Amino acid sequence: MDIKSLKYFLAVVQEGNISRAARKLCIAQPPLSRQIRLLEEELGTTLFIRGKKEIQLTQEGRFLKQQAGEILELLEKTQEQIGKFGSGVHGLVSIAAAESFGIGLLSDMVEEFHGLYPDVRFQIWCGNSDEVRDKLERGLADVGIVRAPVYMEQCEQIFLRSEPWVAAMSREHPLAQEQGEGITLKKLGGETLMLPVRDQLQEEINHWFNELAQEREILCYYNSSASMLPLVEKGMGIAICPGSARYFAAGEGIVYKTITEPRKESRLYMVRQRYRILSRAAGAFWEYASGQEKGGGQG
Structure with a gap:
């Protein structure tokens, strides 16, 4: 398996058809078909399910597509950087x-x-x-x-x-109506919360509430601020997130309050x-x- 065979393989994947891939590569169809067969023989597996007009990837083919893309990306990056030394x-x-x-x-x-x-x-x-x-x-x-x-x-x-941890809430939430830009951790204890999905951050946040001996209700765990904030705006819960999350939604529907007493930093x-x-x-x-x-x- 070499770089040329991976490029040929990806061209077939992208075009969905060996004839179109051959035209894109400016080679004849038979040599391209032969290269794909040799690659399958070398790997000891079938990469494509061949139809009359289109071909589909097998599970092994999908895995090779992912790996080949990363290999060629790394190769291109390496060649470019070496040329700049x-x-x-x-x-x-x-x-x-x-x-x-x-x-x-x-x-x-x-x-x-x-x-x-x-x-x-x-x-x-x-x-x-x-x-x-x-x-x-x-x-x-x-x-x-x-x-x-x-x-x-x-x-x-x-x-x-470092940046503060903040509570993101709907502007209609009662806590959003309170004066000031901060909110005590204790006031969040009885609220429905949304927490980061990353285990270490969950442990850190849960530890805050354990120190105050507070129960908490978790609505969801999120890995993307952009995906969680619409739920906040609908009033489904309060999200605990880093202060920089406000860059994702600075609209009128969401209020951010810095967590205080004690203040928490990320x-x-x-x-x-x-x-x-x-x-x-x-x-x-x-x-x-x-x-x-x-x-x-x-x-």
Whole structure:
């Protein structure tokens, strides 16, 4: 199995038909069909279910599609970055960021860094912190931005900033009518809540209520602020989320109140694989973030 056979395989997948794929690749159909058969023989499995006009992927074919896409993406990224060594700070920085972080601090960092190094481009992927770790471990991201607690033994980390935990509620909720921008943790104890799906964050939040010996009713667990906030706006519950979640819905229907007594903080870190060599562009971005840490972060 080589790069050419993977590219041929993906072309057939994308076109759904060997004849169309051959035209796209500017080769004859018989050699392409032969390459696909050889790939199946080498792997010892059937990748396609062949119909009269269209072909469909088998389970093994779907798995190879996923893996081949990532292999070719990593190859392209590696070739581009190697070509930039010794030629100044150019190229691509691939960042995997915790979702609620992406619109806030990250945009400020990218803007400032791009002002320093205008020839650098960015690839930004957003997900939860566990998905960010997976991207790093598979070499599909240069650096990651995650929310504590951070359990990454093979990673270096840079503290970026802390932000308050907030309670997001419908503007019609009685607690939203109260004066002030804060809300005590005790007042949230009797409410229907929505919590982050990540286990470590659930444990942290549940520990707050355990310290106050308060029961809590959980409506749902969410991995995306954007998906949870419509439920909040409908008055179905109060979401406990990082302060930067307000970037996803700043409309009239939702009120954010900072959790107080005691105030709760969420800490954000940039991480990288400890023994992975960064490209010149990614290394410059890491050094830039290190300078932000020494200078006291972004807030």
